Amino acid sequence: MFAADEYVMLSALQHFAFCPRQCALIHIEQVWEENIYTLRGLRVHEKVHQPDDELIEAGIRVERSLYLASKKYGIRGIADVVEFDRDNNPYPVEYKSGSKKSRQADSIQLCAQALCLEEMLARPVNKGAIFYHKSRRRQEIEFNDNLRSLTKKTIEQTRLLLAESKLPPPVQDKRCEDCSLIEACMPDAINDFAKSATKNNPFKLY
Numbered sequence: 001m002f003a004a005d006e007y008v009m010l011s012a013l014q015h016f017a018f019c020p021r022q023c024a025l026i027h028i029e030q031v032w033e034e035n036i037y038t039l040r041g042l043r044v045h046e047k048v049h050q051p052d053d054e055l056i057e058a059g060i061r062v063e064r065s066l067y068l069a070s071k072k073y074g075i076r077g078i079a080d081v082v083e084f085d086r087d088n089n090p091y092p093v094e095y096k097s098g099s100k101k102s103r104q105a106d107s108i109q110l111c112a113q114a115l116c117l118e119e120m121l122a123r124p125v126n127k128g129a130i131f132y133h134k135s136r137r138r139q140e141i142e143f144n145d146n147l148r149s150l151t152k153k154t155i156e157q158t159r160l161l162l163a164e165s166k167l168p169p170p171v172q173d174k175r176c177e178d179c180s181l182i183e184a185c186m187p188d189a190i191n192d193f194a195k196s197a198t199k200n201n202p203f204k205l206y
Contacts, residue, residue, distance in 0.1 A: 001071060002074030006074055006163075007074050007075060008074060008075050008076075008158050008159050008162065009027070009075070009076065009077050010068065010076065010077030010078070010112050010113060010116075011077055012026075012027050012158050012162070013108055013109050013112050013154050013155060013158055014105045014106060014109035015027065015105075016157065016158040016161065017103065017104060017105035017109075017154055018103065018105040018175065019171055019175050019179070020157075020161060020168040021167060021169065021170050021171065021185060022179060023158065023162075024161060024162075024166070024167045024168060025181050025184055025185060026181070027162055028161075028162060028166075028167070029167070029184075031181060031184045059085070059086055060083050060084065060085060061083070061084040062082075062083055062084075063081070063083075063084070064080070064081050065078050065079075065080070066078065066079045066082045067079075068113055068116035068120065069116055069120070070115055070119045070120075071119070072115075072119055073112075073115055073116075073119075074155070075112055075116065075155055076116075079092050079094070079116075079117075080094050080095045081093040081094075081095070082113075089123065089125075090117045090125055091125075091127065092110055092125070092128040092129075093129045093130070093138070094106060094109060094110045094113070094128070094129075094130050094131070095130075097133045097134070098132060098133070098134050099132050099135050100130075100132055100135065100139055104147070104150065107130070107141050107147060108147070108150060108151045108154050110128045110130060110141055111128075111141070111143050111147050115148075115151065115152075125143065126142065126143055127140055127143065128140075128141050128143070129141060170185050170186070170187030171187065172187040172188065
């Protein structure tokens with residue numbers, strides 16, 4: 001069992017999997033900046049996040065902004081959409097403003113939603129989907145053993161990061177180019193300073 005302040009937000013898992021420093025800036029330092037990508041994301045979610053909107057579409061019940069939680073894993077948050085078929089089997093759908101990415105951050109967030117649904121509804125959740133607004137296509141995600149293992153590991157790593165309340169060093173790679181927190185993060189300046197300090201350290205032994 002986890003205390004209330006030990007629960008990890010589902011969104012924090014996506015942030016951590018993308019960049020631990022970004023996760024710390026948002027969830028520890030409470031830093032948030034908008035850029036064109038975050039604004040696009042907000043517009044995409046305007047339609048999705050309607051808590052009182054429950055629709056029936058071709059035999060599928062659609063529930064939006066569904067609160068999810070897992071006591072076992074100590075996670076909680078809001079699912080964009082969960083679809084239920086005629087047998088009441090859940091199928092989580094996460095909405096993203098961009099296009100399909102090579103990193104697994106989005107899949108980890110979706111798999112964490114599945115872990116919550118399995119615990120809350122006492123039934124297996126084997127698949128879900130990520131809807132990428134740019135391509136207007138769904139990418140179906142299978143919650144296989146590898147993804148589940150990676151998701152559980154991410155939950156524990158994120159919880160540890162938040163408990164330590166320390167900022168990890170910046171990654172300074174392609175992830176930084178589109179990050180709205182680049183000015184708060186200052187990856188170039190911090191890494192340049194670290195290199196200079198190491199080079200000029202008179203106490204360096206090796």
